Amino acid sequence: METIAQTRSGRVRGEREDDLHVFRGIPYARPPLGEQRFRPPEPEEPWAGVRDATRFGPSAPQREMRIDFLPGMEVGPQDEDCLYLNVTTPGVDGGRRPVLVWIHGGAFTIGSGSQPMYDPRRLARRGQAVLVTLNYRLGALGFLNLREPLGEAYAGSGCLGILDQVAALRWVRDSIAAFGGDPDNVTIFGESAGGMSVGTLLGLPAARGLFQRAILQSGAAHSTSSADEASRVLERMLALLGTGAEGLREAPVQRLLEAQGQVAVEALGRGGILPFRPVVDGDALPEPPIDAIRRGAAAGVAVLAGATRDEWHLFALMDAGLAALDEAQALRRLERSLGERAREVFRAYRAARAERGAPADPRSVLLAIEGDRVFRIPAIRLAEAQSRHEPRTFKYLFTWESPLLGDLLGACHGVDVPFVFGAVDTPGADKFVGSGPAVRELAERTMDAWLAFARDGDPTAALPEWAAYDARRRATMLLGPACRVEDDPLGAERSAWEGIL
Numbered sequence: 001m002e003t004i005a006q007t008r009s010g011r012v013r014g015e016r017e018d019d020l021h022v023f024r025g026i027p028y029a030r031p032p033l034g035e036q037r038f039r040p041p042e043p044e045e046p047w048a049g050v051r052d053a054t055r056f057g058p059s060a061p062q063r064e065m066r067i068d069f070l071p072g073m074e075v076g077p078q079d080e081d082c083l084y085l086n087v088t089t090p091g092v093d094g095g096r097r098p099v100l101v102w103i104h105g106g107a108f109t110i111g112s113g114s115q116p117m118y119d120p121r122r123l124a125r126r127g128q129a130v131l132v133t134l135n136y137r138l139g140a141l142g143f144l145n146l147r148e149p150l151g152e153a154y155a156g157s158g159c160l161g162i163l164d165q166v167a168a169l170r171w172v173r174d175s176i177a178a179f180g181g182d183p184d185n186v187t188i189f190g191e192s193a194g195g196m197s198v199g200t201l202l203g204l205p206a207a208r209g210l211f212q213r214a215i216l217q218s219g220a221a222h223s224t225s226s227a228d229e230a231s232r233v234l235e236r237m238l239a240l241l242g243t244g245a246e247g248l249r250e251a252p253v254q255r256l257l258e259a260q261g262q263v264a265v266e267a268l269g270r271g272g273i274l275p276f277r278p279v280v281d282g283d284a285l286p287e288p289p290i291d292a293i294r295r296g297a298a299a300g301v302a303v304l305a306g307a308t309r310d311e312w313h314l315f316a317l318m319d320a321g322l323a324a325l326d327e328a329q330a331l332r333r334l335e336r337s338l339g340e341r342a343r344e345v346f347r348a349y350r351a352a353r354a355e356r357g358a359p360a361d362p363r364s365v366l367l368a369i370e371g372d373r374v375f376r377i378p379a380i381r382l383a384e385a386q387s388r389h390e391p392r393t394f395k396y397l398f399t400w401e402s403p404l405l406g407d408l409l410g411a412c413h414g415v416d417v418p419f420v421f422g423a424v425d426t427p428g429a430d431k432f433v434g435s436g437p438a439v440r441e442l443a444e445r446t447m448d449a450w451l452a453f454a455r456d457g458d459p460t461a462a463l464p465e466w467a468a469y470d471a472r473r474r475a476t477m478l479l480g481p482a483c484r485v486e487d488d489p490l491g492a493e494r495s496a497w498e499g500i501l
Contacts (some may be wrong), residue, residue, distance in 0.1 A: 001126030005092045008174040009046040012053035023087040025057035027163035028171035031081040042169040045145025057084025059112035060138040061253045071428035072117030085134040086437040088120045089179045096182035101132040105192030108277050109139040122422035130181035134166035140260045143276040145230040158230050158279025162200050175315020187213040187454040188392040198277045202298040216305040218337040220378035222289040230279040236263050292458045299389040302457035305379045306396035310410035313372030345496045352492035377497050383469045393459040396431045399480030403434045419446040
């Protein structure tokens with residue numbers, strides 16, 4: 001059965017699916033083609049009549065996903081014309097329901113808002129909420145800083161993917177009331193690069209006032225590049241393509257993706273992981289977002305942030321060099337990112353893990369440090385910074401272990417996503433998260449906490465009392481087989497990072 005809603009640019013026709021109204025492939029900006037390639041998004045063109053909104057729009061151009069063994073991560077057709085969003089709502093009426101806007105992850109180079117794992121229907125039904133998912137520009141097309149070589153028209157080109165997200169949030173502000181949503185009660189949430197995007201939006205001047213709450217899963221406000229780092233990425237891209245900056249505007253997408261992939265491989269060899277990410281360019285992003293948040297840029301925004309306990313175990317599957325790692329090799333790897341502090345941090349982690357009976361071999365210690373460096377400690381730094389300005393700041397640590405591959409994954413990166421979307425019963429999910437009453441109970445508790453936070457900024461729902469975070473107590477909700485609050489979990493490891501990040 002069809003259903004029609006009025007957006008700021010025209011009417012759209014979606015589908016009625018039982019008790020939900022579902023709209024797919026709604027444009028929120030002009031197609032970033034031709035002269036618009038590498039330029040900030042502009043509002044979509046109005047249309048006459050009723051536009052079909054029953055099919056997803058194309059995903060942003062990207063290379064093959066290397067984690068396609070995980071359930072529900074398939075990406076559909078791709079095109080540069082990718083700036084579309086999807087709305088799932090219980091009612092196209094005058095209701096003022098909480099709105100949750102999902103920003104997908106994927107290292108800023110892969111992923112889509114239409115991936116099956118992010119099916120929003122369970123959350124929309126359970127919370128009587130409006131769910132929005134979206135696509136944004138990725139990789140070189142979304143994060144290549146071209147202002148210096150190409151001029152003022154390309155200001156902000158190092159943050160295009162983030163500016164696309166801002167454009168989508170402006171669409172939500174202008175149009176979501178027609179879909180039964182409350183434009184004054186918007187929660188942005190995302191995981192991995194999606195969480196890093198949320199952290200960037202918290203410190204981005206153009207995003208202020210467009211959302212009232214933020215949930216950051218395995219991503220915070222530290223994942224940006226300096227202008228110098230971005231210049232080196234651009235230089236390498238141009239060298240690989242054999243062109244000047246002008247030539248990027250007409251370069252075939254496939255060639256851009258091939259060069260982008262080579263840049264990513266080379267960055268990984270130097271100890272970096274995200275050569276394409278938001279750039280602190282002095283234009284769209286005047287300063288690192290964590291610095292802006294420390295100054296109070298996100299005051300008034302309730303924040304829920306966290307990580308999984310064993311983040312790096314997922315990425316270890318793609319690193320053959322870890323199989324026979326000794327201490328000297330582990331230290332050499334850590335020196336790339338931690339410099340002279342590498343040995344000190346390594347010893348602190350080894351001692352802390354040995355004391356509580358966790359594996360303390362070089363490989364296990366390295367994985368724990370890397371996961372904390374990229375994910376857990378940035379989340380703590382964000383909570384520390386935001387709690388100074390906003391009492392509704394909450395912290396969690398996801399401890400549920402994946403049964404996939406025996407005990408290799410643990411509570412790895414991404415294991416929380418099926419629980420957040422209530423997707424634990426979807427085909428193939430049991431291999432990643434397990435099955436049974438305990439799995440379903442944790443999914444229900446996690447969904448209820450996220451939905452409660454979206455309603456009023458307090459995640460305490462179907463959970464033990466969840467105290468707000470502060471740098472004295474460091475109250476953290478452990479989400480796993482037993483949900484409970486613990487003060488400063490893994491505190492010995494956290495202390496090793498004093499003066500770092």
